[in-house]
Amino acid sequence: MPLLTQQIQDEDDQDSLVASLDNVRNLSTILKHATCFATKNGIKVTVENAKCVQANTLTALRMCYQGYGYPLRLFLEEGGVVTVCKINTQDPEDTLDFDFCSTNVINKIILQSEGLREAFSELDMMSEVLQITMSLDKPYFRLSTFGNAGSSHLDYPKDSDLMEAFHCNQIQVNRYKISLLKPSTKALVLSCKVSIRTDNRGFLSSQYMIRNEDGQICFVEYYCCPDEEVPESES
């Protein structure tokens, strides 16, 4: 089954957009104000928080939108039972363009999620920031927190079984507000793999690959801007 079928012009409905998907997954924990982008490759639902975090998800659902002024219609079908939702739309604000393009990516790693899940759940919440270090030699990939008690470092060596890909071009140390990253743990819990990329500005892109029961793949993507300039490393 294709992830979605997109028909730009449906002669029956005269909808501007019809998209149908056959399995709804519960990725909508992050949806508050969602902006929908319909692209050739799929529907992107974008959510923003304080203009510095963006989470995108490609989901599956039959959505019909007739155009400006009309409500968004959602059709959910499960076991023969059809639920129809009509959601009033709002004028979209411009979503922030994080301007994160692959060409600017400096470092990229792909990790199996099982290694990160518990670590993220045990992150010291007394720490305001999560510091991510990617380096050519030890510690390779390090997550650090700085709380009242002292600092904690979580190191993943590049030759670990959990590390599927490790591409590091230069050493980068960036800090991100933990409160902004916490929402991504939900996607982490559901995912099987995560890709973490940082670009030349220190912007973080994390993509979570989620495989549902049917074997279909969805992605949830987070962007986060760094908290401040790279500090000296603390012990």
Next chain:
Amino acid sequence: MKCLVTGGNVKVLGKAVHSLSRIGDELYLEPLEDGLSLRTVNSSRSAYACFLFAPLFFQQYQAATPGQDLLRCKILMKSFLSVFRSLAMLEKTVEKCCISLNGRSSRLVVQLHCKFGVRKTHNLSFQDCESLQAVFDPASCPHMLRAPARVLGEAVLPFPPALAEVTLGIGRGRRVILRSYHEEEADSTAKAMVTEMCLGEEDFQQLQAQEGVAITFCLKEFRGLLSFAESANLNLSIHFDAPGRPAIFTIKDSLLDGHFVLATLSDTDSHSQDLGSPERHQPVPQLQAHSIPHPDDFANDDIDSYMIAMETTIGNEGSRVLPSISLSPGPQHPESPGLHSEEDEAEPSTVPGTPPPKKVGTGGGGRGRRWGRQQPPELTCSLCSSAHCSSAPSWPLYAPPRAPALCWLKTVRVKAEPRT
């Protein structure tokens, strides 16, 4: 200092820290020649706990770098506990745990080596401190009992998790009795349920105590040691003395030993004393009259005879089936309201021959006992034909404590040694 814990011992260490966290907010870590000691004391100084891990517990143990003094430190319990927060995760993913004390950087470094090459390093700030030592000597306690922790764990299972204090005593027939303890309150209707567990002498590996002795201590703090001892499958010993004297709970095996010293509620009726006595802290027990239990105290508390009394009343007294026991100790009748009494209200009449609705009591069947303040009924025991319950069965601790707060303080003397 540097020590390395491997395999299953990492979880044991984690469990010990969890146990200690039930007592105090600060952990005193001191590497000694005979092992690593972890100690804590609670804020009111009424509970002290100590675990000593022998060098053999560790794959590597170095108390101090050669040429250096032994370092010791005090860290926030919360910080140290955060390293071992998830015991399940420790068991599943942690292969080794390395603890080292770096005097230069004032950091206690705990490094967990996990599966897949993942390494978790915690740099915890600490404070220099004096050695925390409590003055106590189990050998000086006249009473002692020892049982597998599992037995005691099962015995405290029926008690409500929120219960603060429990009374442990020896009853008639050398039974060990655990009973929930409730302080007197002006509106004590809330504390309607009293729970009691009875263990036979045969459940204990050692029981060296006279009938009638009893102490009351904090159950929550005791549970801390109990859960550790159960998970490590160890025997737990309780050494105790007169009420008011600290009770010492110990566990031991070849690789570690643990001591929890808890204050006990003082016996505040006219026969005992000693709240102001400076000698209270001495390990040597005082040979005074109060320390010898009354022969009546608790020795008459015979649950079997109550049951018999109950059976004889069915049909005699339609609505009241369970005998009510006066709680006053001996001739004294406490003025205060005492434990709540539902049977002061008129009971709804019931169909004779059928048991009335059970209001107060614990356990199943007819074992529940009513706690009340009315005069005991005239009952004759079918076995011994003596009048039952006419004299108070009492146990000194049924009496409302007059000044419970005081006896909790300073029961454990903590000796601070200046660092040399």
